[in-house]
Amino acid sequence: xxxxxxENVTKRFGKSIAVNNVNLEISDRSFxxxxxxxxxxxxxxxxxxxxxxxxxxxxIYIDGKLVFSSxxxxxxxxxxxxxxxxxxxxxxxxxxxxxKNIAFGLENLKWSKRDIRARVDELLKMxxxxxxxxxxxxxxSGGQQQxxxxxxxxxxxxxxxxxxxxxxxxxxxxxxxxxxxxxxLHEETDSTFVYxxxxxxxxxxxxxxxxxxxxxxxxxxxxxxxxxNKPANTFVADFVGNPSTNLVDATVLDVDDxxxxxxxCGNTLAFVPKDSEGRLxxxxxxxxxxxxxxxxxxxxxIMDGEIYSILPxxxxxxxxxxxxxxxxxxVIFGSVDYKVHQKIKFSFxxxxxxxxxxxxxxxxxxxxxxxM
Numbered sequence: 001x002x003x004x005x006x007e008n009v010t011k012r013f014g015k016s017i018a019v020n021n022v023n024l025e026i027s028d029r030s031f032x033x034x035x036x037x038x039x040x041x042x043x044x045x046x047x048x049x050x051x052x053x054x055x056x057x058x059x060i061y062i063d064g065k066l067v068f069s070s071x072x073x074x075x076x077x078x079x080x081x082x083x084x085x086x087x088x089x090x091x092x093x094x095x096x097x098x099x100k101n102i103a104f105g106l107e108n109l110k111w112s113k114r115d116i117r118a119r120v121d122e123l124l125k126m127x128x129x130x131x132x133x134x135x136x137x138x139x140x141s142g143g144q145q146q147x148x149x150x151x152x153x154x155x156x157x158x159x160x161x162x163x164x165x166x167x168x169x170x171x172x173x174x175x176x177x178x179x180x181x182x183x184x185l186h187e188e189t190d191s192t193f194v195y196x197x198x199x200x201x202x203x204x205x206x207x208x209x210x211x212x213x214x215x216x217x218x219x220x221x222x223x224x225x226x227x228x229n230k231p232a233n234t235f236v237a238d239f240v241g242n243p244s245t246n247l248v249d250a251t252v253l254d255v256d257d258x259x260x261x262x263x264x265c266g267n268t269l270a271f272v273p274k275d276s277e278g279r280l281x282x283x284x285x286x287x288x289x290x291x292x293x294x295x296x297x298x299x300x301x302i303m304d305g306e307i308y309s310i311l312p313x314x315x316x317x318x319x320x321x322x323x324x325x326x327x328x329x330x331v332i333f334g335s336v337d338y339k340v341h342q343k344i345k346f347s348f349x350x351x352x353x354x355x356x357x358x359x360x361x362x363x364x365x366x367x368x369x370x371x372m
Contacts, residue, residue, distance in 0.1 A: 011041070011055050019055075023218070030193075030208045031192075032193070032208065032210075035200060035203040035212050036198065036214055038198060040216065046164055051068075082158060084154060084162065085153065086161065086163045092145060098132050101148055102124070102148065103120050109156065123155060126188060127148075129148060160191065166195075167202065175202075179206060182195075210224055214239075227240055231289065232362065237289040237354060243331065250285075250286050251264070251285060254282060255281065269303075269370065271369055274365075275367070277364055278364040289355075290353055295328060297319070303323060304345060305322060307319060307320070307341060307344060308340070310337075312336075312337075318332075353366065353369055
C-alpha cells in the first residue's frame with residue numbers, strides 16, 4: 001500500500017482556494033518533490049499531511065491509517081502521524097550543542113543515555129558532522145546547520161521526512177553539494193522523502209516523481225523524465241526546463257491517417273505523431289512544444305532563420321534564432337561559433353516534439369516534424 005494517500009483534498013483560506021481537490025499517492029521509500037511557482041499550494045499540502053494545517057475537505061492516509069477525514073471528523077495530531085519535518089530555517093535550539101540538539105527528541109522519549117549516545121553517534125557519522133558535536137548552531141555554516149537539522153529530524157526513527165525548501169538559504173555551490181547528500185541520505189535511511197521546492201533543477205535531480213502544481217491544481221504527477229519529455233500541458237512544458245521550451249503557434253491544414261499538415265513560421269510542414277491522445281480537425285489552432293536541444297542547425301535544415309544572439313558557455317551554446325515573427329531558442333552542444341544576423345537553416349530533430357491544443361493547453365500528441 002502507498003505510504004501516503006490524499007483523496008480529494010481541498011484547502012480554502014476565506015474565498016481563496018490554496019489547494020483544489022488534489023488526489024495523490026506517495027509510495028513507500030520514494031522521493032517526491034512538490035514543485036511549482038510561489039503560492040501554488042505546495043507548502044500547504046506538506047503542512048496538511050504533517051497535521052500542521054487542517055484541510056477544508058478530503059481524506060489523508062499515512063501508512064494505511066486514516067489521519068484526517070472531514071466527513072468522519074478525524075484529525076490525528078502531528079505528533080502521532082510518524083513524520084519528521086525539516087523547516088526552511090532549520091529551527092535549531094541556539095543554546096544547545098549539536099549533540100544536544102540531536103538528542104533532544106530522544107530524551108523526551110525517555111531513551112537511555114547509552115541508546116541516545118549510540119543513536120546520535122550513528123547520525124553524526126551518517127551526516128559527516130562528528131567533529132561538530134560540541135559546537136553551537138551559531139558556530140556552524142549554513143550547510144552544517146542543515147545537516148544537524150536533518151540528523152535531529154531522523155533521530156526518532158521517522159520513516160517519512162518532510163523538507164520545506166531546505167536549500168534556499170545556501171549559496172549555489174553548497175546547494176549542489178547538499179543535493180548530493182540528500183540523495184545519498186534518501187538511499188541510506190530507506191525513508192520516504194517529501195520535498196517542497198520552486199527550483200526545477202532540485203526537483204529533476206532528486207526526485208523519483210514530481211508533483212507539479214499551479215494555483216492549487218495538480219498539473220502532472222510523473223517521473224522527472226516524463227515531466228520533461230511528455231508534459232501534460234503547456235504550463236508543464238514551459239515551467240520545466242532551462243532554457244524554456246519553445247511554444248510555437250500553428251494551424252492544422254489537413255489531417256491524414258499518418259501525418260498532420262501544419263502551417264507555422266510561414267512554412268507548411270508535416271507533423272508525424274507516434275503517440276496520440278486526441279483527434280485533430282482542419283483549421284484547429286495548436287501549439288508545438290520544442291525543447292531547445294531539439295533544434296538542429298545545419299545546411300540540410302528544412303527552415304530558414306537568422307541568428308539573433310549567441311551565448312557560448314564552453315560546454316554548450318545558446319542561440320536565439322529569428323524565423324519569421326518567431327524568436328526560437330536553440331541549444332547547440334560543443335564549441336560552435338556563429339555571428340549575429342548570420343543566415344542559417346535549421347530543423348526540429350527527433351520524435352519528441354509535443355503537440356498541444358491551443359484552446360485548453362492539453363497535450364494531444366508527441367511526434368516529429370518533417371517536410372511535406
